Structure formats: C-alpha cells, structure tokens
Amino acid sequence: MNAPDRSAPDPHGFLRGRERWRPVEALPWLIAIGAFFALPDYMILGTQVITMIIFALSLDLILGYAGIVSLGHAAYFGAGAYATGMLSAHLGWGEPISGLLFGGAVAGLVGFVSGWVLLRYHGLTLLMLTLATAIMLQELANVLEVWTGGFDGLLGMEFTPLFGLFENDLWGHAYYWYALAVLAICFLFARRLVHSAFGRTLVGIRENTRRMHAIGSPVHWRLVTVYTASATMAGLAGALFAEINAYVTLDVLSFARSGAVLIVLILGGTGRLYGAFVGATVYVILEDELAKASPEFWEFGVGLVLVLVVLFFRGGLLGGLDSAARRLKEARS
Amino acid sequence: MTPALEVRDLCRSFGALHVARNINLALAPGARQALIGPNGAGKTMLVNLITGALKPDSGAVFVRGEEITDLGQAARVKKGLARTYQINQLFRELTVLENIALSVAERRRRGANLLQPFSRNRETVDEAAQLIETLRLGDDMLKPIRELPYGRQRLVEIAITLGQRPEVLLLDEPAAGVPSTESHIILEALDALPDNIAILIIEHDMEVVFRFAEQVTVLVGGAVLVEGPPAAIAKDEGVRAVYLGEHEHG
Numbered sequence: 142m143n144a145p146d147r148s149a150p151d152p153h154g155f156l157r158g159r160e161r162w163r164p165v166e167a168l169p170w171l172i173a174i175g176a177f178f179a180l181p182d183y184m185i186l187g188t189q190v191i192t193m194i195i196f197a198l199s200l201d202l203i204l205g206y207a208g209i210v211s212l213g214h215a216a217y218f219g220a221g222a223y224a225t226g227m228l229s230a231h232l233g234w235g236e237p238i239s240g241l242l243f244g245g246a247v248a249g250l251v252g253f254v255s256g257w258v259l260l261r262y263h264g265l266t267l268l269m270l271t272l273a274t275a276i277m278l279q280e281l282a283n284v285l286e287v288w289t290g291g292f293d294g295l296l297g298m299e300f301t302p303l304f305g306l307f308e309n310d311l312w313g314h315a316y317y318w319y320a321l322a323v324l325a326i327c328f329l330f331a332r333r334l335v336h337s338a339f340g341r342t343l344v345g346i347r348e349n350t351r352r353m354h355a356i357g358s359p360v361h362w363r364l365v366t367v368y369t370a371s372a373t374m375a376g377l378a379g380a381l382f383a384e385i386n387a388y389v390t391l392d393v394l395s396f397a398r399s400g401a402v403l404i405v406l407i408l409g410g411t412g413r414l415y416g417a418f419v420g421a422t423v424y425v426i427l428e429d430e431l432a433k434a435s436p437e438f439w440e441f442g443v444g445l446v447l448v449l450v451v452l453f454f455r456g457g458l459l460g461g462l463d464s465a466a467r468r469l470k471e472a473r474s
Numbered sequence: 475m476t477p478a479l480e481v482r483d484l485c486r487s488f489g490a491l492h493v494a495r496n497i498n499l500a501l502a503p504g505a506r507q508a509l510i511g512p513n514g515a516g517k518t519m520l521v522n523l524i525t526g527a528l529k530p531d532s533g534a535v536f537v538r539g540e541e542i543t544d545l546g547q548a549a550r551v552k553k554g555l556a557r558t559y560q561i562n563q564l565f566r567e568l569t570v571l572e573n574i575a576l577s578v579a580e581r582r583r584r585g586a587n588l589l590q591p592f593s594r595n596r597e598t599v600d601e602a603a604q605l606i607e608t609l610r611l612g613d614d615m616l617k618p619i620r621e622l623p624y625g626r627q628r629l630v631e632i633a634i635t636l637g638q639r640p641e642v643l644l645l646d647e648p649a650a651g652v653p654s655t656e657s658h659i660i661l662e663a664l665d666a667l668p669d670n671i672a673i674l675i676i677e678h679d680m681e682v683v684f685r686f687a688e689q690v691t692v693l694v695g696g697a698v699l700v701e702g703p704p705a706a707i708a709k710d711e712g713v714r715a716v717y718l719g720e721h722e723h724g
Contacts, residue, residue: 150615152571152603156593338592341568342585345576348565355525355563356577356638357551358585366588 160336169418173321177314185313190425191320192381195327197405197417199374204403205412206335207367208347209260210268212399213275214375216255219394220278221248221376222383227288229298237300241323241380248376249369251278256368260361263350272396279394294390298383309385316385323381327374331414334370343367404443408450410457419458476539478503478672479555479642484523484533493519494530495697501642501672508687508704509676512716516696517676518560521644525557526550537642556640560647560676562631566619570611570630573619575602577637605633609663625656632663643667645675649682661685684708692716 176187196218203209225244228234234243259270282289289295302308307315334340342363345353353360383389392398401424409420427446431439454461481499485492493516501507509517522528524535526547534543537553545553565573578598579585593599606615609629614622619630632648648664649657657679664686667673677683683690683704690707692699694716700707707713 150612152575152599152606152615153593153596155569155571155616156599157591160591160593333589333591336591337588338579338584338590338595338598339586339588341572341576341592342580344568345565348567349563352559352563352565352634353580354527354547355551355557355559356580356634357548358580359548363585366586 166415169415170325177317181312181314184317186425186429188313188317188320188385190422191317191324192378192385193402193405193421193425194417195320195324195381196375196378196402197409197421198324198327198331198414199371199378200402200406201411201414201417202331202334202367202371202374204406205414205416206340206347207343207364209364209368211271212268212396212403213271213273214371214402215394215396215398216271216275216278217248217252217372217375218379218382218398218402219275219282220251220372221245221379222389222393223282223289223295223379224248224376225380226295226298226383226389229300230295231288233299235298235300237303237319237384240300240384241377244380244383245373245377248379249373252372252376253365253369256365256372260364260368272399275394275396275399279391282391282394289391290389292391294388296388298387298389300384300387309387313385320381320385323377327377328414330370331374334367335414339363339366404447406457408447408457410459413456413459416457416459423458475502477501477536478505478538479524479674480536480539481520481524482534482536484520484535485531486519486523486528487531492696494523494533495695497533497693497696497698499674499691499698501674503641503672504670505672505674505689506687507672507674507689507691508683509674509691509693510678510680510683510707511693511699515693517693518646519696520693521557521646521674521676524644525555551638554639554641555644556635556638556642557644558631558635558646558648560650562624562627564619564627564630564634569616569618570606570622570633571599571602571615573630574605574633574637575599577634578602578605581638602637605636608636608666609633610659625652625659628652628660629663632660636667641671643671643673645673645677647676647678649677649679657682 177184200211200214203211221244224247225240228240228243234240255274259267259274262270283291300309303315303319309316342358346360346363350360379393382393405420405424406416408424409418410416427443428439431442450458456463477500479501481497484494484497486494497520511517519528523530526545534541536542537555540553542550542553565576575598578601579595582598584595584598606612609632611626611629611633614626619627628648635643649660652660661682675686687704690704691701692707692713700710700713
C-alpha cells in the first residue's frame with residue numbers, strides 16, 4: 142500500500158471519508174435485531190428505548206449541530222402525541238402509519254411557527270422561551286379539556302392493525318419492528334442532513350454565528366429549517382408513544398420530559414447522532430432497573446450517573462469511549 | 475466612474491459619544507486605501523457601519539452606486555462587500571478546509587441543500603483548496619483551527635473572506651497579533667489579491683500602510699481629519715500632532 146502523500150492532503154478524500162459508512166455503524170441495528178430474538182419478553186421496554194432514541198435524535202439535530210439549547214423540546218413530542226391521539230379518539234382515524242405522519246406534520250408546524258419567533262433570540266433568552274413554549278402548550282392542553290381530556294388524559298384511542306395485519310399485541314412484538322422502522326428512517330434522514338452542506342452551515346452557526354452572517358448565510362432561516370425538522374422528528378416520537386400506549390396525558394408536554402431528553406443526549410454525547418442511541422438505552426434501562434429496586438428514589442440514581450458521566454467523560458459516554466480509544470492508540474504507537 | 479464603495483455623511487452616536495461624524499469616503503474599483511487613526515478613533519466602528527453590523531443614525535452607504543444602507547449584513551455580502559475581523563472569527567472545531575469551503579459554499583448558494591453530501595460539491599471544495607494553496611495553508615488544510623498557531627489562523631481569517639470573492643474588501647488590522655517573522659506572509663497574500671478588488675485596510679503599522687496604500691484616510695474622534703497620498707499624510711502637521719508623533723514616541 143502506498144502511504145498517502147503528506148505534502149498534498151486530499152480535500153475530496155477527506156470529506157468523503159467523513160461521510161462514508163463505517164462497519165461499526167451496523168452495531169446498533171444488529172443489537173436491536175438480536176434483542177428481539179434474545180429478549181422477547183422485554184420488547185415493550187425495547188420499544189420505549191427506541192421512542193426515546195428518536196426523541197433524543199431530534200434534539201441532537203438542534204442542540205448538537207446547530208447549538209440551540211432547549212428546555213422545552215417536549216412541546217413537539219407532546220404536540221405529535223396529542224395530534225395522533227385526538228385524530229383517533231375524536232375523528233375515529235385509527236390507521237397507525239397515516240396517524241403517525243399526521244402527528245409528525247402537526248408537530249413540525251408547531252415547530253415552524255414557534256421556531257420562527259424563538260430563534261430571533263439567543264442565549265438565556267432563547268432558553269427561557271423554549272421552556273415557556275412547552276409550559277404554555279401544556280397549560281393549553283390542560284384548558285382544552287373537551288379535546289385533550291385535560292388532567293385525566295386522552296382516552297378512547299383505537300388503532301387498526303399495521304398494514305391490516307399486525308395487532309399491537311400484549312408483548313409489543315409488532316410495534317417493536319414498527320418503532321425500529323421509524324427510527325431507521327429518522328436516522329437515515331438525520332445522517333444525511335448533518336453531512337450535507339446545510340448540516341455544515343449549522344455547525345458553522347454553532348461555532349461562530351457572527352461570522353456566518355458575515356459570509357452571507359441566512360442564519361435565521363437555517364435555524365428555522367432545522368428546528369422544524371427536529372420538531373417533526375420529535376412529533377413522530379410522540380405519535381409513536383401515543384399509538385403504543387393508546388393513552389396520552391399532560392405528562393407528554395411536561396418539563397420532566399424535556400429535561401429527560403436533555404439528560405439522555407448529554408449522557409450519550411451531543412453532536413454525534415449515536416449519542417442518542419447510547420444515552421436512551423442507558424437511561425431507559427437504568428430507570429427501569431432503579432425503579433424496580435427503589436420505586437421512590439430511582440431519580441437519585443439517574444442523577445448520580447449523570448453527574449459521574451459529566452465529570453469524568455467529556456462529550457458523554459461516546460465521547461469518553463472516543464478518548465479512551467485514542468489514548469489506547471497513542472499508547473501502542 | 476462609479477465608486478466601488480461610497481460612504482456619504484455617515485453619522486452614529488452612542489449617547490454623547492460620536493463614533494462617526496459626517497464621514498465621507500469613496501473607493502474607486504481597485505483602490506488601495508488605508509484607514510489610520512489613534513485608538514478609539516472609530517475605525518472598526520466605521521467597518522461595522524459599512525458592513526451593516528451596526529446601523530447608522532443618518533447617512534448612506536453605496537456599493538457600485540447601489541444604496542445598501544437598509545440591507546442586512548448577509549444581503550450586503552451578496553452585493554460584493556466583505557470584511558475580515560480584527561479579532562479572528564473562525565469556526566474553531568472545523569478544519570481549515572471546512573472553514574473556507576463553508577464560505578465558498580455560501581457564496582455559491584449551496585448552503586440550503588439538505589440532502590446532498592457536502593463532498594459532492596466538488597467545485598466548492600476545489601475552489602477552497604485553491605484559496606488554501608494561495609495562502610500557503612496547504613500543510614494545515616485538514617487540521618482543526620484550534621490546533622493552528624495564531625499567525626496561521628490569521629491567514630484562515632483572510633481566506634474565509636476571500637471565499638466570498640468580494641469586490642470591496644475591508645481588512646481590519648490583518649497583521650494584528652501576528653509575530654513579525656510571519657507578517658510577511660500576510661503582506662504577500664495581500665499583494666497577491668486581484669487588482670480589481672477595492673480594498674480599505676485598517677492598520678497601525680506605518681510600514682505596512684506606506685507599502686500597501688495609494689491613498690490614506692486619517693480618522694480622529696469619529697471624523698475624517700485629512701485624506702491624501704501616503705507621502706503627503708506623513709508630512710501633514712495635524713496628523714503628526716495627533717497620530718504619528720504619538721506613535722513614534724510610543
């Protein structure tokens with residue numbers, strides 16, 4: 142093999158190399174498929190993990206790439222969940238795939254409108270406005286009791302079998318594959334997006350907004366675009382949640398949920414897509430195990446793990462793995 | 475001939491502090507003009523006013539005869555007006571290649587493309603690589619900015635702006651903070667710029683000013699004190715009093 146010519150780095154090869162699929166990227170999918178056969182009794186938990194991955198992935202698009210910190214991302218998860226839920230409960234539309242798309246579209250619309258206003262602001266102001274948006278939506282859902290069921294939650298959803306064949310069974314088997322398929326589509330989209338010219342400009346905005354203005358970038362539109370895409374994806378996760386449980390409460394719009402998704406992403410690592418996979422898996426399983434061990438104090442355990450990860454792994458669990466691998470490589474050479 | 479850049483009666487104040495008082499300025503296409511003045515004279519403020527980072531209280535700015543006073547920053551860039559910063563404004567986590575390719579991609583209006591991989595923009599990447607070659611940054615092309623010494627970063631700062639192919643270029647102390655052993659690289663890069671670009675350079679180093687500029691504008695307290703060729707400016711009593719004298723002793 143020829144050693145690459147050090148005096149002339151290859152810009153095209155370098156950029157293509159970044160975008161290329163690596164063998165290790167097959168791992169999460171193999172694990173997901175393997176889990177179905179190895180742990181058939183845990184598929185309801187597995188579906189929860191997948192829903193959380195989609196939600197965290199949507200947050201990574203705005204937080205990890207564009208640098209928009211949000212404390213109210215549940216607004217879009219909840220918008221999707223209620224849209225799909227109400228479509229079924231009030232209008233009797235129970236076909237799951239179109240219901241899911243409807244939930245995503247409504248959340249995307251909410252994301253576009255709120256983003257258009259919110260993203261004119263920066264820093265702490267923006268942070269507070271994201272928080273306020275979710276709180277306002279939650280209050281709205283509380284007041285519009287006739288449609289949302291208010292505090293008691295939205296009941297009466299009925300969903301038809303997937304493709305007319307696969308019922309949402311007690312073990313969650315069919316919906317596991319359904320959720321996995323939705324995740325695969327969302328992931329492919331997100332991966333394309335972050336490696337596109339648009340995705341690079343988002344990183345530019347994250348790194349230096351002022352300079353992006355100075356090279357003629359329509360910064361506001363770029364942010365509104367990614368915010369809308371992110372809200373749509375969060376809405377798909379919420380719609381999936383509604384279809385799986387056939388029950389939606391005000392909890393889908395809660396601050397706790399906005400906080401949880403932020404924790405998931407920071408735990409896994411931001412700005413790397415796969416951080417959502419690792420973070421969501423660890424978080425949901427940890428929550429499940431700790432809640433079994435100590436139903437009252439499980440949140441203490443989650444908090445402790447988060448503190449330890451933030452203190453000892455820069456860039457989350459995946460970031461920690463990265464630097465460990467690098468150190469190992471350096472030690473060898 | 476229509477000036478490449480024209481500033482008419484530009485005023486701006488913050489309360490009692492006048493940072494721009496009736497500033498008039500015109501650069502012909504291909505002009506090499508320097509803007510000098512003591513600290514706090516309002517040089518960077520003038521750049522901010524021209525590029526739209528700051529709104530004037532009154533007055534107007536024209537690029538090639540077209541008024542741009544009401545346009546936003548990004549829209550002015552599209553009219554051919556670009557600047558560099560006194561303090562580097564780079565994308566620190568990205569490589570040199572990406573820093574410059576980002577600028578070229580924005581100029582070519584590729585930045586809204588959501589689904590095509592960035593590497594497919596072959597012409598954009600080629601053009602960025604060309605600029606990197608021109609500024610002799612080839613060895614650092616694939617390094618992230620944060621790994622570069624300051625002098626090299628300064629070159630990236632200029633390269634990003636050149637990625638806009640400006641017709642009017644505002645250079646805010648391009649050699650500031652660069653060790654004197656490396657400043658010649660920046661000067662050579664400036665000498666190599668296409669002749670048709672009109673350039674306004676803010677600079678403290680008189681050697682650079684006298685070598686580079688054909689015309690010098692002296693700004694004091696937000697107002698133009700005097701304007702003329704370098705030799706005349708060097709002899710001007712008023713300038714010596716407020717600026718050169720102070721500079722020689724300092």
